[in-house]
Amino acid sequence: MTALDWIGLLALGFAGGMTGGLLGVGGAILFVPALVVFADESQLGAEASSLLAIVLVSVVGTWRQRVYGNVRLGDGLVIGLLSPLGVLAGVALANAVSERALELSFAAVQLYFAGQLARKVVFRRNARSASFQRSGDPPNPDRGP
Amino acid sequence: MSARLPRLGVIATAAGAFAGLFGVGGGTIMVPLLVLWFGYSQREATATSLAAIAVIGSLGAAAQAAYGNVDVWHALLVAVPGMAGVLAGTAVQQRLSERAVAVAFIVLLLGSAAVLIL
Numbered sequence: 016m017t018a019l020d021w022i023g024l025l026a027l028g029f030a031g032g033m034t035g036g037l038l039g040v041g042g043a044i045l046f047v048p049a050l051v052v053f054a055d056e057s058q059l060g061a062e063a064s065s066l067l068a069i070v071l072v073s074v075v076g077t078w079r080q081r082v083y084g085n086v087r088l089g090d091g092l093v094i095g096l097l098s099p100l101g102v103l104a105g106v107a108l109a110n111a112v113s114e115r116a117l118e119l120s121f122a123a124v125q126l127y128f129a130g131q132l133a134r135k136v137v138f139r140r141n142a143r144s145a146s147f148q149r150s151g152d153p154p155n156p157d158r159g160p
Numbered sequence: 161m162s163a164r165l166p167r168l169g170v171i172a173t174a175a176g177a178f179a180g181l182f183g184v185g186g187g188t189i190m191v192p193l194l195v196l197w198f199g200y201s202q203r204e205a206t207a208t209s210l211a212a213i214a215v216i217g218s219l220g221a222a223a224q225a226a227y228g229n230v231d232v233w234h235a236l237l238v239a240v241p242g243m244a245g246v247l248a249g250t251a252v253q254q255r256l257s258e259r260a261v262a263v264a265f266i267v268l269l270l271g272s273a274a275v276l277i278l
Contacts, residue, residue: 028241035242036249038265039206040187041213044272046238054234063229066221068239073214076246080207083254087200091208093165094172094190095215101176109181117181122276128192129269136195136202136262 016054023053032072036079041069167197172212179216186216188272191265202261203253 016024027049031042043065050061080086108117171193175186187209194205224230253261 024237025241028238029245029248031238032242032245032247033249033252034245034268035187035210035213036246036251037206037253037261038187038249038268039191039209039213040268041217042238042242042245046242049238050234054237056231056234060229060231060234063221063224063227064231064234065238066217066224067230067232067235068242069217070214070221071235071239072242072246073210073217075243076210076250077207077214079247079250080203080210083203083207083250085201085203085207086211087204087208088211090168090194090198091211092215093168094175094208094212095219097169097172098176098179098186098212098216099219100169101173101178102180103176104173105177105180108177118276121178121182122273125188125269125273125276128188128196129266129273131196132192132262132266132269137259137266 020053024049027053028068031068032076035072036076042072043069171197175212176216179220182276187213188269192269195262202258202265206253206261206265207250 027045031045031049034040034045035042043062046065046068047058047061050056050064051058054061056064077086077088077091081088112120171190174193175189178189179186187206190209190212191202191205194200194208195202200208221230256264
């Protein structure tokens with residue numbers, strides 16, 4: 016590997032981890048192209064290897080967020096353990112619906128979420144949000160025991 | 161509380177389907193649903209999403225390793241800077257307002273949707 020390859024891997028690896036820590040996503044969107052472009056890995060190999068990288072990065076991130084008191088570990092573990100149901104559902108969907116329809120459907124879901132988050136978190140102007148901004152601690156009506 | 165498990169199951173199914181179909185992106189489904197449906201703060205949602213991703217990634221990596229597709233050295237090439245990045249990202253997040261984290265996440269959602277549409 017050339018110096019440029021090392022720089023690319025370091026930069027995209029760091030950026031992927033940064034995105035994970037900041038926004039709670041895995042970082043594969045940067046890890047996979049980094050491995051394909053700078054480590055000469057196949058797309059399949061890069062996706063497989065990036066899964067292991069995601070585990071290492073998300074474990075460190077979860078540990079750190081736990082120190083900050085932000086992790087609800089029980090809910091996270093339940094979602095993780097039930098996710099194979101979704102993989103099966105995804106396979107069934109992929110066989111029933113065209114790829115383009117799936118892409119547009121998921122894009123629509125993400126745009127809907129973006130609008131709802133903007134409405135709920137960014138643009139709300141009421142007493143609750145005002146007090147939440149002062150305290151830095153959002154109201155959470157659904158917080159379990 | 162009784163309705164909690166089915167709702168978590170729905171989030172897991174949606175995230176798993178998205179990740180399974182597109183290889184990436186379970187977090188873009190989990191975080192908004194945890195905020196909008198469970199009333200999580202943006203920070204709690206991103207942190208809990210990371211915990212779920214650790215489990216989802218472990219299951220996926222184990223399955224891929226069984227087929228001999230995982231290259232540990234290549235994984236470390238991005239994981240080592242990635243671990244430094246996630247430490248920096250979580251530290252920065254604690255210094256941002258909830259609203260700023262939400263705005264950054266909305267930008268991510270818009271970018272992800274644009275990639276899917278284009």
